[in-house]
Amino acid sequence: MVLLTENAFAQTVEQTEKTRVIVTSDGEIDDQCSLVRFLYYTNEWNVEGIVTSSSQYHWHGHRWPGDDWIDPFLEAYAKVQPNLALHDSRYPTAEFLKQRTFLGNVETEGEMDKVTAGSSHIVKVLLDESDERPIWIQAWGGTNTLARALKTIEETHPEKMAYVANKLRLFLIWEQDLTYQSYIRPKWGKFNIPTIISDQFEAIAYRWKNVQPESMQTYFNGDWMNENILKNHGPLNALYAAHDNGDFRSEGDSPAFLHTINTGLRSLESPDWGGWGGRYIKVRENTWLDPVPQTNYQYPPGRWYGSNGWGRSSLREGTDTTAEQRSEYFKPLWRWTDVMQNDFAARSDWSVKPFAEANHPPIVKLAHVNNLKAKAGEIVKLNAKGSHDPDGDKLHYNWWQYAEADSYEGSVNIQNANAQQAYLTVPKDAQKNQTIHIVVEVTDSGTPQLTRYQRVVIEIN
Ligand SMILES: [Ca+2]
Ligand SMILES: [Ca+2]
Ligand SMILES: [Ca+2]
Known part of the structure; x- marks a missing residue:
């Protein structure tokens, strides 16, 4: 037997330390589902902002949920927050979240010309030197509002770019517009901002039936969803847009925040350690993409998204990928499905039950x-x-x-x-x-x- 010695170089994340997060979202129906789950974890973070942004799929007048799509979710959260606080007093009030909810750049796909309320809020948070902790900015839609915010900093405070970059951590669900490649990478690449771009999110998106193993599908099927999430679980869950039969629809953007929940897996210490938000490997500079189970696979030099990513192409008709490869590719997410869904179910109970009756x-x-x-x-x-x-x-x-x-x-x-x-x-x-x-x-x-x-x-x- 040997004495166990401490490893001096490693940094530990204290159980009590909260992670700072900003969400940018394009309000798609699966973002709306992700938002319900997100609100149940707001006790775990310092939520610094919830900002609506456009994407290649959604913008003003094009499959648009409305500028104020978040309001009903915050109103429902306001109703359940007092009960949630019985389970954890750290749940912020709905008012606190409302004060940090803004409309960003939404007029067209990739629009980053205008300074908006959302981009200005991100600027304000990033330039605030009273808090030196890292801040995770999540793109559930395009990166255009983030790009606009960074451009404002470049134009008005060029001397602060290194400071801001040092605090930034990015988690992008695909690159849902061109602004990461056209602006953020060229202008901010030299600062080596830790960046995760996820493609494996498809494990819990619309195509989950093609990806999740049978044993895990139980937790997405209508029977389970109706009993644990959809029925008799209060006004917030009443807004959760599952399929009509109760089947899980999609939460493609949830990995962006699941990654930042302190589960004890220490996923924040390195993206390749893996956690509820998946597992990512360093592909170039400080940019982390999905591990592809093919030897000599060449990642595209530019965008990582859509048919360009390995996951979507692997699900196509006529693909030469194998079922084993697909299973391995999506496993960093589906391996936690049962645990993650049970956790959501428990928090759904928290919105309607007293402490002694919930887990x-x-x-x-x-x-x-x-x-x-x-x-x-x-x-x-x-x-x-x-x-x-x-x-x-x-x-x-x-x-x-x-x-x-x-x-x-x-x-x-x-x-x-x-x-x-x-x-x-x-x-x-x-x-x-x-x-x-x-x-x-x-x-x-x-x-x-x-x-x-x-x-x-x-x-x-
Ligand atoms: Ca989205
Ligand atoms: Ca190994
Ligand atoms: Ca327990």
Whole structure:
């Protein structure tokens, strides 16, 4: 047995620290579904803005939901917020969210000429030096309103560009207009803003039936949706636009915020670690795209979107991709479907039930630091002592290796993997500086069953 030593270089995200987020959305029907889920997680973040933007699919007069499409959702949220606050006092008021909700650049696809209320709000947040924490800007639609905001900063505060870029984190659901390539990359590329552009979001978008495995489809089918989300779950869920039979329709934009929920998976530490928002690898500069399960795959040099992305083309008639490849490509998202849906179901209960009648997720603790060092052949003890549940539920433990996320190429045998304390022997062929990622997945015995995690990163020395 060896003593476990702390890994000095790694940064940990404190469980209590809130992530700052700004949403930009084109108001598509699946954005509206994403917004319902998003509002249930506003206790987890500092919401700095909700801004309507256009996209290649939606703009003023073209399949447009209306400039004020968000209002009914905030009104419904206002009705359920007092009950949500019984479950977590950190839920912001609807008024707080309304004060941060603006119309951005919406006149045409990719329009970024006009300074708008939405772009000005983003500028204000980014230039505010009283808060130095990073801010995740999510594009559920086009990047044009963000591009307009950045252009304003370039024009009026060029000396602040590096400062702003240093705070920025981008999560784009495709590039839904040209402005990322025509403006943001050329003018801001030198600052190397950490940027995720997702294509695997299709796992939970309109084509989910082609992507989710059978076992996971249960959580999107009408029976499950009607019982857990759609019926008897208050005014906010009444706005959730599933199919008429209750089947899940689409939440293609949800990965952008799922990524920023602190589940214990530590997804914010690196996009290739993986979490509820998927897993992404560095393809160029500081830009992270979906891992493609084809050797020698060449990513397009420009936009990552639509038929240009691997996912949509892989679903086409006549494609030469295999079912295994498609499954692997979308797995970084579908692997969490059951957990993610149960979590949504519990929060839907929070909007209508008192604390004692609803379930709340376990709090997962480690009895040691979450970055360890060990040598090949050594035994590493893993211990989740201190984990507990706010409802006093019995907890089930499952320790597993997140093999896609770690750099060790083999698999690791975990002993007592279903106990609070487990251990493993670092394989003999593990090389110095390689990593082994172990996740402890802790699931409670409430209804619906809820899961949280801790990730242990073992560096071989
Ligand atoms: Ca959208
Ligand atoms: Ca519980
Ligand atoms: Ca590996």
